[in-house]
Amino acid sequence: MTSSVKLGLGGKTNFSHDFEVTAASPLSVRFRHHPDAAPAPHDASGTLTMVGAEHNTTRLSMAAQMAAAGEGAPAAVNVLSAKEAHALLDDLLLLLPALFAMFERSAEVDEAVLGQLTERFQTASTEPSADEVALLDKARTYNEKAWNRTRGSVREPVEKWRASAGETSAWGKAVGSVDAAAARVLAYLWHIESYERLNAKSSNPIKLGLDIPNSHSMFQLVELNIGAGQKRFCACKWTWCRESSEDFFVAVTSVQDLSEGEEKAAIMETIKKTKSSEAVVLSELRLFYRLRPLAENVCEVTLVGQGVIGGWVPDQAMKFLIGKVLGSVDVMRDKYERNGKVVDAELRGDVALGMAKATLDCSTKEALANYFAVCGREYMRRSREEGNPAQFVFEEYTNHDIEWVYVAKMPFPLTNREFLGRYLCFKEPAGDLVLVFEALPDSTKVDYGANLKVVRAKSTGVMRFKSINDDTQCEVTLVQYGDFGGFVPERVVVAKIPQALSGVADMRELFQRDDAIDGAKRSELMAIINTSKQPYMPDEDKLIDDVGAKFESLTDVAFEKLDSPDHFVRMSSSFKEESSNIVLRATM
Numbered sequence: 037m038t039s040s041v042k043l044g045l046g047g048k049t050n051f052s053h054d055f056e057v058t059a060a061s062p063l064s065v066r067f068r069h070h071p072d073a074a075p076a077p078h079d080a081s082g083t084l085t086m087v088g089a090e091h092n093t094t095r096l097s098m099a100a101q102m103a104a105a106g107e108g109a110p111a112a113v114n115v116l117s118a119k120e121a122h123a124l125l126d127d128l129l130l131l132l133p134a135l136f137a138m139f140e141r142s143a144e145v146d147e148a149v150l151g152q153l154t155e156r157f158q159t160a161s162t163e164p165s166a167d168e169v170a171l172l173d174k175a176r177t178y179n180e181k182a183w184n185r186t187r188g189s190v191r192e193p194v195e196k197w198r199a200s201a202g203e204t205s206a207w208g209k210a211v212g213s214v215d216a217a218a219a220r221v222l223a224y225l226w227h228i229e230s231y232e233r234l235n236a237k238s239s240n241p242i243k244l245g246l247d248i249p250n251s252h253s254m255f256q257l258v259e260l261n262i263g264a265g266q267k268r269f270c271a272c273k274w275t276w277c278r279e280s281s282e283d284f285f286v287a288v289t290s291v292q293d294l295s296e297g298e299e300k301a302a303i304m305e306t307i308k309k310t311k312s313s314e315a316v317v318l319s320e321l322r323l324f325y326r327l328r329p330l331a332e333n334v335c336e337v338t339l340v341g342q343g344v345i346g347g348w349v350p351d352q353a354m355k356f357l358i359g360k361v362l363g364s365v366d367v368m369r370d371k372y373e374r375n376g377k378v379v380d381a382e383l384r385g386d387v388a389l390g391m392a393k394a395t396l397d398c399s400t401k402e403a404l405a406n407y408f409a410v411c412g413r414e415y416m417r418r419s420r421e422e423g424n425p426a427q428f429v430f431e432e433y434t435n436h437d438i439e440w441v442y443v444a445k446m447p448f449p450l451t452n453r454e455f456l457g458r459y460l461c462f463k464e465p466a467g468d469l470v471l472v473f474e475a476l477p478d479s480t481k482v483d484y485g486a487n488l489k490v491v492r493a494k495s496t497g498v499m500r501f502k503s504i505n506d507d508t509q510c511e512v513t514l515v516q517y518g519d520f521g522g523f524v525p526e527r528v529v530v531a532k533i534p535q536a537l538s539g540v541a542d543m544r545e546l547f548q549r550d551d552a553i554d555g556a557k558r559s560e561l562m563a564i565i566n567t568s569k570q571p572y573m574p575d576e577d578k579l580i581d582d583v584g585a586k587f588e589s590l591t592d593v594a595f596e597k598l599d600s601p602d603h604f605v606r607m608s609s610s611f612k613e614e615s616s617n618i619v620l621r622a623t624m
Contacts, residue, residue, distance in 0.1 A: 080101070085098070207340070226247075255274075256274060273288070287324050339365050396510050396512055398510065439457070456492070474496045
């Protein structure tokens with residue numbers, strides 16, 4: 037394709053250019069002086085390349101050069117100074133920001149990337165490599181410090197502490213809640229090259245962010261402006277994992293702490309190519325983020341980190357740097373802050389309280405013995421069918437005092453829940469039998485014979501068995517409180533409550549003698565009818581007479597025969613059109 041374009045600077049230039057479009061991937065547009073045009077003393081040429089990217093975006097790159105006639109050119113030629121030539125070249129390069137502004141949808145693209153990363157972190161099935169696990173384990177030791185609370189932070193939504201570590205380094209700690217899911221917060225931390233961050237007025241512009249394929253890691257290079265005209269570069273490796281408690285844990289390791297090898301060599305080479313002459317000193321940054329789910333869209337963020345600036349800097353600059361690092365928790369809290377009442381309601385979502393009541397066709401002793409036998413054959417059969425990894429008694433103090441464990445299978449991606457409980461039953465002076473159960477201390481450990489990945493949950497409650505009908509039946513009431521530990525979606529909690537209370541329904545089904553109980557009650561009622569005269573009040577006598585007279589006045593002619601499901605029963609009805617009333621009759 038051939039086109040003409042005029043590029044002007046103060047009326048001194050007028051170029052005719054040829055545009056050649058290559059319809060391939062990547063798509064490129066090459067521009068140069070039109071071959072059929074008269075020779076010109078000034079010439080601009082270059083290439084614009086377009087490559088399709090994710091989320092319906094395009095990556096643009098442009099290279100251009102300007103050849104201008106300067107001093108010594110013929111008198112008829114408009115001479116361009118170097119400054120004017122550079123200005124004209126800048127006009128050409130302004131094409132890229134103009135295209136960006138024309139199609140800009142930064143917020144939409146950022147949201148798409150964050151959503152993709154959130155899904156990735158929530159559903160990841162691979163585990164970190166051995167090298168990554170070593171970095172994560174080392175970062176977990178960073179919290180072992182003698183912390184001093186920062187003045188005034190106790191009244192702030194994000195609490196902060198500091199610990200001394202030398203003249204050119206400092207440790208800091210920040211803890212605060214963020215009104216977003218833990219995976220979403222991790223996605224925000226990971227997406228360091230978002231439009232939001234690039235457009236923010238930051239004194240520490242991010243130079244490079246690189247997600248390492250097929251890993252749990254990312255490389256980040258940041259320029260630090262520490263004041264007093266001094267700059268530093270900080271190169272770090274970010275590594276994440278999801279712990280058995282369903283917390284997300286992120287370790288940030290300074291490149292200086294990495295083992296010697298190809299990866300470290302490649303990073304150092306990248307630094308040499310990237311850093312400017314003013315930023316020749318490498319700083320060190322060691323920190324971790326722990327993202328603990330509190331509700332479906334709320335998490336607690338804990339940040340512990342150390343900054344080693346490198347070289348000599350004023351004490352205030354060091355404090356400013358560690359304060360800026362800790363301030364990332366404040367930034368996330370402000371970004372995702374939502375209505376307080378809504379968040380408080382969500383935080384109550386992972387705790388459940390339920391109650392079940394039923395009448396059982398058995399004695400109180402039979403009912404209590406059945407429920408107390410947590411490892412009976414029927415209970416174990418049902419537990420295996422539900423896919424629960426473990427259920428057994430691990431301590432028996434007496435015949436009525438035991439400790440047992442139950443590991444409940446949870447839907448993906450939630451971790452299975454471990455319930456450790458103590459059962460104790462007794463008889464009250466009034467004769468009722470009572471079973472109480474409570475959660476065991478967090479320090480209690482159980483030997484499963486294998487390494488089960490579980491989250492500790494808690495259950496506390498009371499079950500009362502009250503005798504009725506000479507102890508041929510009993511009334512059972514179960515009140516149970518459950519804390520599922522960490523975050524469990526409300527839909528899962530709602531589904532698990534009936535399952536937790538289902539023991540009462542199971543006993544109702546096990547001991548049901550409906551035919552025998554109903555037969556006994558019918559016999560009792562027939563005896564009353566045969567042997568007892570029922571006294572009626574005047575208004576009751578009047579009701580009996582009125583209703584009897586109304587229906588006895590109907591004759592067989594008024595009824596139309598209906599098909600009956602039983603040949604021993606004759607059915608018929610009486611109905612008038614344009615009336616909402618109908619009379620039904622059945623005889624046998």
